Amino acid sequence: MILLSKLLPVFVYPLSLVMECVAAALVCLYFRKQKAAIWLLGIALVVAYLPATEIVATMLVKKVERTYLPVDIYSVKGDAIVVLGGGGRPKSYPRTNVEFSEAGERMFHGIRLFKAGAAPVVIVSGGGIDFILKDQCEGRDMAELMIEFGMPADSIIIEDKARNTYENALYVKEIMEEKKMGKNIVLVSSALHMVRSVPIFRRMGFTVIPAPCDYIAEEKPYNWFSLLPNAWNLAWSSSVMKEMLGIAVYKMKGWL
Known part of the structure; x- marks a missing residue:
């Protein structure tokens, strides 16, 4: 499936x-x-x-x-900041380190929210698709990058099994229930992905504060080049x- x-x-x-x-x-x-x-x-x-x-x-x-607009990072509060995978590229030749991908703003936004006091912990969620990249784990890759850019390691929880958005919500729920963390989350993902991820997390029983980032479409006038x-x-x-x-x-x- x-x-x-x-x-x-x-x-x-x-x-x-x-x-x-x-x-x-x-x-x-x-x-x-x-x-x-x-x-x-x-x-x-x-x-x-x-x-x-x-x-x-x-x-x-x-x-x-x-569908979901940016939030004031200083006005949101939750039990955890949940950052969904897709923002990093794994260590794979010729790369010698984990690197940011086009969706890397997800990780920066998670750090930004943490430093603004939105929640005491960040859960990075994402496993690997074993028939694509057997050694890849988005959760671990994101954690490595976030620590490199200033996140304290003891404030990061890694969810490393999810292979799609539904499993992101399922396994994050298991982690938070196990740690008795509550159900209020600040959800971070690309704006384009929010329209699917927010309803899934809400259906899992979370109270979700959407914190979208990585917007693509800009407000600017069109011209003849827009037709090319x-x-x-x-x-x-x-x-x-x-x-x-x-x-x-x-x-x-x-x-x-």
């Missing part, structure tokens, strides 16, 4: 849909269905272009990211589709 959940989004990303349409068009041409092939190629062109433009990508990202496609915009649109598919799958499984 974990493997399926990781592979399924690949087939609905814009680039994948384009390839699927082109493949179907080639099949239609082979069977002399030229009209169907033209339609499929037209769909492929639209799917390739629109999500890769700044206007469409920004619109999609804003719709998701603006590029890989970054396509990646952002793909990330939105991944979250929407994740929400749909989690609802079907009864996790949301």
Whole structure:
């Protein structure tokens, strides 16, 4: 099931849909269905272009990211700050140290909240996908980086088993119940991921204070360049589709 959940989004990303349409068009041409092939190629062109433009990508990202807005770090209080995995790159050749990824702001934001007094401890949550990187553990990697950047080691609790957002919530709940820590958490993740993670943690019984970070879409005027496609915009649109598919799958499984 974990493997399926990781592979399924690949087939609905814009680039994948384009390839699927082109493949179907080639099949239609082979069977002399030229009209169907033209339609499929037209769909492929639209799917390739629109999500890769700044206007469409920004619109999609804003719709998701603006669900939860930034919080005043000095006004939030919880029993623990929970930082979800995805912000680091493991020690893997040629890297000799754990490094920040594009979502590394999650760890910085966790440190920021801790220093502001939002909670006495930080729980870093994330295991590894054993069929992808057997030695990777996001929880341990995040803890290593946070200590390097000033977090006291005795204020960090590592959750190192979770392989998806549902398991993040499940295993964090087990840790907090075992340590009798209460159920009020300040939840840190990328703004794009909050729309899925917050409901899951609330369904687990937590009182959640969302503390999103790592916003992608900015408030700025569009221009003619906004109509030009590029890989970054396509990646952002793909990330939105991944979250929407994740929400749909989690609802079907009864996790949301």
